[in-house]
Structure formats: C-alpha cells, structure tokens
Amino acid sequence: MSSLLPQLTAKDFASDQEVRWCPRCGDYSILAQMKKVLPELGIPKEKFCFVSGIGCSSRFPYYMDTYGFHSIHGRAPAVATGFKLANPDMQVWVITGDGDALSIGGNHLMHAIRRNVDLNIILFNNQIYGLTKGQYSPTSPLGSLTKSTPYGSVDNPLNPLSVAIGCEATFVARAVDVDIKHLAGILKRAAEHKGTSFVEVYQDCNVFNSGAFNYASKKGEKEDNIVYLEHRKPLISGKNRDKGIRLNAHGRPEVVDLSSGISEDDLLFHDEKAEDPSLAFLLAQMRYPEFPEPLGVFRDVERPVYDEGVRNQVSEARAQLGDGDLDALFNSGDTWVVEG
Amino acid sequence: MSAVDSPSASEGRQHEQVDTVVVRFCGDSGDGMQLAGTQFTNVSAAFGNDVSTLPDFPAEIRAPVGTVAGVSGFQICFSSQDIFTPGDEVDTLVAMNPAALKSNIQDLKRGGTLIVNEDAFEKSNLLKAGYEANPLEDGDALASFRVHRVPMTRLTRDSVEGLGLSQREADRCKNFFALGLVYWLYDRNPKSTEDWVNTKFGSKPKIAEANLRALKGGSNYGFSTETFTVHYEVPPARLEPGKYRKITGNEALAMGMAAAAKLSNLDLVYSGYPITPASDVLHELAKFKHFGITTFQAEDEIAAMSSAVGAAYGGVMSVTASSGPGICLKGEAMGLGVITELPMVIIDVQRGGPSTGLPTKTEQSDLMLVMFGRNGESPLPIVAPSTPGDCFWMMQEALRISVEFMTPVVLLSDGYIANGAEPWMVPAVDDLTPIVVNRPEGPNSDDGYQPYLRDERLVRPWANPGTPGLEHRVGGLEKADVTGNVEYSPANHQHMSDTRLRKVEGIARFIPEQDVDGPDSGDLLVVSWGGTFGSVRTAVRQCRAAGKSVAHAHLRYMNPFPSNLESIIRSYKQVLIPELNLGQLSFIIRSKFLVDAEPLNKIQGKPFKVSEIAAKISDMLAG
Numbered sequence: 019m020s021s022l023l024p025q026l027t028a029k030d031f032a033s034d035q036e037v038r039w040c041p042r043c044g045d046y047s048i049l050a051q052m053k054k055v056l057p058e059l060g061i062p063k064e065k066f067c068f069v070s071g072i073g074c075s076s077r078f079p080y081y082m083d084t085y086g087f088h089s090i091h092g093r094a095p096a097v098a099t100g101f102k103l104a105n106p107d108m109q110v111w112v113i114t115g116d117g118d119a120l121s122i123g124g125n126h127l128m129h130a131i132r133r134n135v136d137l138n139i140i141l142f143n144n145q146i147y148g149l150t151k152g153q154y155s156p157t158s159p160l161g162s163l164t165k166s167t168p169y170g171s172v173d174n175p176l177n178p179l180s181v182a183i184g185c186e187a188t189f190v191a192r193a194v195d196v197d198i199k200h201l202a203g204i205l206k207r208a209a210e211h212k213g214t215s216f217v218e219v220y221q222d223c224n225v226f227n228s229g230a231f232n233y234a235s236k237k238g239e240k241e242d243n244i245v246y247l248e249h250r251k252p253l254i255s256g257k258n259r260d261k262g263i264r265l266n267a268h269g270r271p272e273v274v275d276l277s278s279g280i281s282e283d284d285l286l287f288h289d290e291k292a293e294d295p296s297l298a299f300l301l302a303q304m305r306y307p308e309f310p311e312p313l314g315v316f317r318d319v320e321r322p323v324y325d326e327g328v329r330n331q332v333s334e335a336r337a338q339l340g341d342g343d344l345d346a347l348f349n350s351g352d353t354w355v356v357e358g
Numbered sequence: 359m360s361a362v363d364s365p366s367a368s369e370g371r372q373h374e375q376v377d378t379v380v381v382r383f384c385g386d387s388g389d390g391m392q393l394a395g396t397q398f399t400n401v402s403a404a405f406g407n408d409v410s411t412l413p414d415f416p417a418e419i420r421a422p423v424g425t426v427a428g429v430s431g432f433q434i435c436f437s438s439q440d441i442f443t444p445g446d447e448v449d450t451l452v453a454m455n456p457a458a459l460k461s462n463i464q465d466l467k468r469g470g471t472l473i474v475n476e477d478a479f480e481k482s483n484l485l486k487a488g489y490e491a492n493p494l495e496d497g498d499a500l501a502s503f504r505v506h507r508v509p510m511t512r513l514t515r516d517s518v519e520g521l522g523l524s525q526r527e528a529d530r531c532k533n534f535f536a537l538g539l540v541y542w543l544y545d546r547n548p549k550s551t552e553d554w555v556n557t558k559f560g561s562k563p564k565i566a567e568a569n570l571r572a573l574k575g576g577s578n579y580g581f582s583t584e585t586f587t588v589h590y591e592v593p594p595a596r597l598e599p600g601k602y603r604k605i606t607g608n609e610a611l612a613m614g615m616a617a618a619a620k621l622s623n624l625d626l627v628y629s630g631y632p633i634t635p636a637s638d639v640l641h642e643l644a645k646f647k648h649f650g651i652t653t654f655q656a657e658d659e660i661a662a663m664s665s666a667v668g669a670a671y672g673g674v675m676s677v678t679a680s681s682g683p684g685i686c687l688k689g690e691a692m693g694l695g696v697i698t699e700l701p702m703v704i705i706d707v708q709r710g711g712p713s714t715g716l717p718t719k720t721e722q723s724d725l726m727l728v729m730f731g732r733n734g735e736s737p738l739p740i741v742a743p744s745t746p747g748d749c750f751w752m753m754q755e756a757l758r759i760s761v762e763f764m765t766p767v768v769l770l771s772d773g774y775i776a777n778g779a780e781p782w783m784v785p786a787v788d789d790l791t792p793i794v795v796n797r798p799e800g801p802n803s804d805d806g807y808q809p810y811l812r813d814e815r816l817v818r819p820w821a822n823p824g825t826p827g828l829e830h831r832v833g834g835l836e837k838a839d840v841t842g843n844v845e846y847s848p849a850n851h852q853h854m855s856d857t858r859l860r861k862v863e864g865i866a867r868f869i870p871e872q873d874v875d876g877p878d879s880g881d882l883l884v885v886s887w888g889g890t891f892g893s894v895r896t897a898v899r900q901c902r903a904a905g906k907s908v909a910h911a912h913l914r915y916m917n918p919f920p921s922n923l924e925s926i927i928r929s930y931k932q933v934l935i936p937e938l939n940l941g942q943l944s945f946i947i948r949s950k951f952l953v954d955a956e957p958l959n960k961i962q963g964k965p966f967k968v969s970e971i972a973a974k975i976s977d978m979l980a981g
Binding site: 033035062063064065067069072079080082083084085086087088089090093096097098099100101102103104105107108125126128129328329331332335336338339340341342344345347348349350351352353354355356357 | 400406550594595598599601602613616619620625627629646647648649651652656657664665668673674676690691698784790822823824825828830831834843844
C-alpha cells in the first residue's frame with residue numbers, strides 16, 4: 019500500500035499555526051526531526067495522531083498537520099490509551115515533558131509502559147518547569163537553584179530511563195535535541211517498534227535552564243561525556259575512541275583507558291535485545307560526570323501489545339459467540355410471560 | 359401483609375392469600391444473605407409477582423463475625439399488585455444471629471413473623487451484638503411478633519450428614535436451609551434455585567448436593583413442624599402482558615450500552631476503575647465483547663476519564679462509570695470533554711458522602727457536583743433514571759444526546775437502583791430508537807475541514823481520525839469557533855462560553871416534555887428525581903386516594919430541564935421536593951424558578967419510606 023502513497027515531505031506535516039516556542043528552544047529541533055522522519059515511515063498522514071499533556075513541549079500537536087490532541091496535565095498517556103483502543107489503526111505519538119510525565123502524570127506513564135500500549139512516548143527533558151516560568155522539576159539535579167528552590171532543591175531527582183526500565187518498557191532510548199541525525203534515527207526506531215516506545219530527549223530550555231545539557235550536546239566537549247550505544251558492539255567513548263566501559267569484578271561499570279593494553283573484547287558489549295532489563299538499567303545508571311552517558315537504544319524487545327490483546331479478545335468473542343444479538347441478550351436469564 | 363382472600367384449610371393449616379409481602383433476610387456478611395435474597399427474588403419474579411428489592415450490605419467485606427457492623431441484609435417486596443418500592447415495613451424477618459436481630463428488628467411490623475437461628479443465640483454472639491440477656495428468653499422483648507426459634511445450624515448439619523463435609527462446609531449451607539423454609543412459607547417453587555445450585559456447583563457435586571439437601575431440609579421443616587400455622591400464597595401480579603425478566607440498575611446500564619452500540623452501529627469503549635457501587639457495570643459489560651464493546655480497567659479514576667475522552671476523539675461511543683469520590687477525580691478531564699465538545703457518558707452511581715462516606719449506601723448528593731463541580735463555566739446535560747429498568751432506557755438516551763449534540767453527558771444513578779431489582783419487560787429490538795451519527799466524509803468548507811463549524815443546533819462535526827483530509831487538533835485551551843485554533847481573545851471566550859451553554863440549553867427542545875401523575879393543577883405538586891421514584895409515586899397516589907389534591911412530577915432530565923417544567927410548577931399552590939440529600943434539586947428549582955419549594959431531606963443511606971413522604975404531604979396540606 020505504501021508504494022501507492024504520494025511521496026510526503028516534511029512540509030506536508032507542518033500545520034498552518036505559527037510555532038510559538040522561545041527563540042532557540044530545543045523543541046524546534048525535535049519538531050523538525052519529527053517532520054522529517056514521518057514521511058519515511060510509509061504511513062498516510064491521516065493515520066498519525068499526536069497526543070500531549072501540558073507544558074511547553076505539549077504544544078507540539080498544534081504544529082503538526084495530523085490528528086492531534088492537546089490534553090491536560092499529565093494525562094496524555096491515558097488519553098492516548100483510550101484513543102488507541104478506539105482507533106487501533108492509528109500511529110499514536112505522546113509528546114510530554116519531565117514535569118508532565120514524571121510528576122503529575124507519573125502514574126499514567128508507568129501504566130502505559132507496563133501494559134505495553136502501542137504508543138511512542140517522547141519525553142522532552144529540560145529539567146525545569148518552563149511554562150510556569152522556572153520551578154525545579156522532578157529531574158532537576160539536587161541543589162538546583164530555581165524560583166521555587168532559592169536555597170537549592172533538596173529532593174533527589176528521578177531518572178526517566180530508570181523509571182521506564184523499572185516498568186519493563188519494551189523500547190527505551192535517549193537522544194539529544196541538537197544531535198539531529200541521531201535523534202531522527204531514534205525517532206524512526208521508536209515508530210517502528212510495536213508496543214510502548216519510550217524516548218528521553220535532552221532538550222535545552224534556553225530561558226530557564228540554559229545549557230543544562232551542554233556536556234552532552236556541545237561539539238568538542240560532548241565526545242568525552244557520551245557514549246553511543248550500538249547493538250552487539252562494545253561501549254567506546256572519547257574524541258579518540260580511547261575510553262571503554264567494562265564491568266569490574268563486582269559487575270559494576272568502570273571506565274578504562276583503551277591505550278593501556280585493554281582490548282575491545284574485554285569491554286561491555288551492548289545487547290538491546292536482552293530480555294532481562296538489568297543491562298539496560300545498569301546503562302541508565304551511568305551518569306555524567308562519573309561516566310560518559312549512553313545515548314541510543316537501551317532496550318528493544320518484544321512483548322504482547324496491550325491494544326492488540328484487547329482487540330483479539332473482541333474478535334475471538336465475535337468468532338465464538340457470533341456478532342452480538344440484542345434479542346438474545348435481552349432474553350437471557352430467567353424470563354416469564356404475563357398473559358394478556 | 360393484607361389478606362385478600364378468606365383463610366382456607368390446607369394440609370391442616372390456614373392457607374392465606376395475600377397480595378403484598380415484604381421479607382428480609384439478615385445475617386452475618388459471611389452467611390450468604392445476598393445470595394438467599396437474590397434467589398428468592400428470581401423465584402418470585404419468575405413466578406410472576408411484581409418484585410422490588412433492597413440489598414443492604416456493610417462496606418467491609420468481612421467485618422468481625424457476629425458483630426452489628428458485619429450484618430448484611432436483603433429485603434424483597436413481592437406482590438400480586440403493581441408495586442414501586444421494596445416496602446416500608448417487614449412482614450417476615452429471617453435473622454441468622456443476634457447482631458442481625460438487633461439491627462433489623464425495628465423494621466419488623468407488629469404482629470410480623472420472626473424466624474431466628476436459635477443456635478446462634480449463645481453467649482459470645484449475644485455479647486458481640488451487645489445483648490446482656492438472650493432476647494429469645496425475654497418474654498417482653500419480642501412479645502409483639504410471631505417468633506419462630508429454629509435450630510438452623512443443627513438442622514442444616516443433620517440435613518447434610520453423610521456427605522463427608524467439614525463442619526465449616528456444612529454450616530455454610532445454613533442460608534439454603536433458611537431459604538427453603540421461607541420458600542415453603544410463601545409457597546414458592548424452588549426449581550430455578552435448584553437449577554442454579556447445580557450449575558454453580560457443577561464441579562463440586564458434594565457441595566451442590568449439600569445445598570440442595572439444606573434447601574429441602576428447610577422446606578420439610580416448615581411442612582412438618584407445627585410451629586407455622588399459616589401458609590401464604592401471593593398470586594402472580596397483573597402486570598402489563600408481555601415477556602419479563604428480572605433486572606438490576608447496573609445490569610440495565612450495561613444492556614443499554616450494548617443496545618446503543620448496536621443502534622448507532624458504533625463500537626463502544628468503556629473505561630472504568632473499580633468503585634462501589636458502580637463496579638458491576640464493568641463486570642456486566644466485560645461479558646459483552648461480541649457487541650464490539652471494549653472494557654478498559656484503568657489505573658485510576660483520572661485515567662478512566664482521560665481515556666474516555668481519548669476514545670471519544672478516536673471516534674467510538676465512550677462511557678465511564680464511577681461514584682462520588684471518583685467523579686471528583688474525573689472533574690478536570692470532564693471539563694476537557696466539555697471544551698473539546700466530544701461525545702461521552704459519565705455514569706455516577708451515587709453513594710453516601712462526603713469523601714469515602716457510606717460506600718454501600720444510597721444517596722442523591724452528587725447533583726450539584728455533576729452540575730457545577732468543574733472549573734470555569736462547564737455546562738453538560740444530565741439525565742437520571744428512575745428505576746432499575748429505566749437505567750436501560752436512560753443509558754441509551756444519554757448516549758444518544760452525547761453523539762447527537764457532541765457533548766459529555768452525565769447519567770446519575772444511585773446505589774438503590776443500581777443494586778435493586780425489578781421485573782423488566784423485555785423490549786422488542788425493533789421498538790428501540792436508532793441513534794443517528796453523522797460523520798463528515800470530507801472537508802466541510804472551502805477552507806478545508808473546520809472542526810468547530812456548527813450546525814443550526816450549534817453542534818460541531820465529529821471527524822473519525824484516520825479519514826483523509828480531516829486532520830485537525832483539539833485540546834483544553836480555548837478555541838476559536840469554526841477553525842478550532844487556539845484563541846485567547848476576550849470576545850471569543852465570551853462567544854464560546856455562551857455558545858457551549860446555549861447548545862446544552864437547546865437540548866431541551868429535543869427531549870420529551872415533563873409528564874405529571876395526577877391533576878394538572880391543584881394544592882400540591884411533588885417534584886422528585888432518580889431512585890426516589892417508587893416511594894414518592896406510591897405516597898402521592900395514596901394521598902390522592904385519600905382525597906388530597908396532589909400530583910407528582912418525576913424528573914429524568916436534570917439538565918436541561920424539560921421546557922414545560924416551569925409552567926407545571928406554577929400550576930400548583932405548593933411544591934414539595936423530597937430528596938436523599940440536604941436539598942440540592944430544591945436549591946436549583948428555587949433559584950431557577952423563584953418558587954418557594956419546600957424541601958424534604960433525608961440522608962441516612964436509606965431510601966425514603968412511603969410513610970415519610972405521605973406524612974409530609976399531609977402536613978403541608980393541613981397547614
């Protein structure tokens with residue numbers, strides 16, 4: 019069917035609405051990559067739906083010329099689940115932020131992931147509440163100085179990927195807003211995965227938390243601070259690809275110098291298909307500055323998809339019982355006749 | 359219990375024909391009283407009596423055994439007449455232990471029949487119930503009743519002897535012994551209960567046999583002992599001719615949904631979170647998958663509501679159900695349904711509040727909540743079924759209004775009609791009204807698809823996502839009319855707020871006019887709504903039969919009101935509004951129509967007694 023489709027371009031996915039994020043907001047870059055990736059999927063435009071919650075990122079659906087729903091704070095995964103159950107042929111994207119997904123909407127995120135609903139959840143993590151003008155978020159580092167924490171935050175942040183992996187997400191990935199080629203590749207992988215795809219995107223809030231992810235995005239700096247994950251390949255980082263990650267005697271990761279005689283075979287090899295989520299969790303625990311932070315696909319496994327299971331039950335019931343017959347339903351159970 | 363026929367001798371006993379009987383089974387919540395009551399209801403309904411039931415059970419699944427807190431009861435009124443309520447006073451009370459006796463005896467009428475399990479009246483049970491002395495031994499305490507002390511525990515054990523049951527298993531058959539005895543007393547045919555036992559315990563033949571023996575044992579006990587001198591007969595009711603079945607309100611809601619899905623040719627997605635007393639709607643509906651019905655047990659009430667909104671955008675019939683505490687949580691997402699003008703039905707099976715309140719008891723205290731309990735100006739239509747069977751009709755009506763007018767609709771049920779049962783005339787499928795759904799196939803203007811381009815009733819179109827050319831966005835931010843683009847301008851917000859209200863108000867032109875039982879004008883109009891229908895209708899008719907000038911208007915459409923309601927209200931000298939709350943409909947009617955309507959409020963977790971309403975009517979007409 020896809021061969022018969024008119025060739026869509028990024029422009030076809032742009033709505034007529036003026037994009038109103040702050041200048042140089044990381045959201046622009048993510049929007050651009052999304053519009054670039056969708057035409058590559060071979061899916062007609064009318065088969066996409068973008069569902070969002072509340073926050074800067076959640077304006078995203080207004081800028082896409084697809085079906086879209088800008089819902090309420092934290093509830094996008096729930097709205098999207100209902101939508102997917104109603105209209106299973108649609109490809110559904112959930113656009114959310116760190117406050118939306120992990121604070122007010124934590125419960126819905128957790129349950130969408132553990133059900134493995136066929137949704138692509140993209141979490142724009144800027145470690146700040148931008149729309150409400152600069153309060154710390156559940157991903158802000160300890161000690162963050164913000165409007166609501168003038169003496170520094172004292173609560174420990176959540177690691178979005180740890181949450182997703184803890185819920186045994188079947189697809190987990192991380193990308194950076196301005197690393198556009200890599201980001202596009204990750205979005206495409208997320209789209210192609212059946213079940214819940216969870217992608218954390220490091221996104222720069224230029225106004226309230228500028229530069230929070232410079233370590234992972236700035237050319238010349240990032241190379242030593244990140245490590246790209248590749249399936250079945252060893253974890254190697256550094257400008258000169260001279261830093262490796264291996265597991266020590268306690269099974270914990272450590273950074274080793276590849277110039278000191280350690281061979282690549284001694285390093286930790288990535289396996290995104292591992293059924294057991296332990297490796298993915300271990301990778302998610304590697305945080306800058308102690309470790310180079312992994313980018314890419316942490317986990318990509320298959321598990322029954324919730325909405326498919328639901329749909330199958332309906333078709334099985336119809337196959338077994340026939341299409342619902344109201345007359346039979348009304349007359350089920352004990353009935354009696356009152357004579358005239 | 360009124361005799362309509364002179365006693366005749368049968369089997370050496372008085373054989374009395376009576377027209378209406380109220381029986382209540384009560385015991386510990388583990389004693390199987392709900393089961394006994396349900397079986398008695400089924401047998402009586404199948405026999406052709408009119409029936410009305412009132413299950414009454416504790417919020418605790420198993421409160422401490424033998425305590426008053428753990429008492430569970432099931433009242434059934436069965437009659438050869440057309441009845442509307444489960445009865446004010448009990449004719450025959452079956453009490454399985456002292457706690458059950460203590461908490462129910464006040465409802466037994468003077469001269470009524472009391473059947474007690476005498477074996478349970480031992481010291482520790484008496485203490486747990488708060489009795490200092492055994493009331494069965496106290497000559498005065500129960501003097502005004504016909505008391506039958508039956509050693510049910512021992513007789514049940516005797517009945518099942520030889521089956522190799524543990525004592526515990528044997529004792530669990532007591533309810534069937536009690537049921538058998540009451541079947542004998544009221545000349546019921548136990549056949550359908552026997553069938554039920556065989557089906558239910560098909561895989562456990564020993565348990566099936568034990569229950570059947572206990573049932574028979576109870577019946578034989580009634581037949582062979584001398585204690586029961588009277589044997590009663592309640593002839594079939596003279597109901598409107600047709601085919602009937604028994605139905606509870608929650609079952610009727612589920613069937614109404616299946617019907618609406620068929621009638622509209624749409625699939626239906628139901629999202630819910632378990633909550634008493636609404637959970638049975640989910641249980642029933644989960645069996646109806648072959649009707650294209652998907653049930654989704656969400657992670658919480660907010661998700662249930664949010665997914666209902668998502669499903670509505672997705673293009674199917676969408677329903678969620680809850681009770682008061684859940685409706686509070688749903689409020690924000692209901693507002694999202696209002697501003698996006700999407701069709702869905704929110705069922706509120708009301709219970710006692712505030713907060714967790716009285717989870718298993720009935721109340722009508724969420725009218726204001728669903729009418730006004732959201733931020734901003736957030737109007738939506740509200741309907742309220744009046745009986746268990748009416749839930750079937752109003753469920754379809756709610757779904758019809760939602761899809762025809764593109765709006766969330768609230769259906770207000772309550773614990774009383776949700777769990778209560780009545781005979782229900784099986785409808786003919788051809789008599790049901792089709793639900794017309796207009797889906798745009800292509801752009802509705804020269805500028806492409808305009809999601810908020812309204813028709814003459816102010817209704818916006820409902821595009822089915824997946825349709826080419828109709829891509830559009832909706833959301834919780836205020837929208838410009840026609841285009842649906844985000845729009846914050848002052849004039850637009852005024853326009854959209856006015857429009858949403860006018861659309862809902864305009865639905866009054868498309869719902870039936872209010873009907874009145876009784877004279878078109880007169881001294882007193884009683885206005886009621888929801889599950890109080892039976893008590894109010896009975897009381898008003900009694901008073902009218904006694905020569906009083908009183909009429910009854912029972913509302914099923916709470917917002918908007920039927921367009922003739924105001925003129926009806928103005929046609930009587932006085933207006934009485936009985937409600938199971940502290941005055942919510944009366945508050946609205948008083949403010950809307952500027953009439954001095956008199957409230958009658960009760961908030962005890964129990965339905966009105968007919969006598970309570972009749973007394974108030976008499977008071978008002980005497981004053």
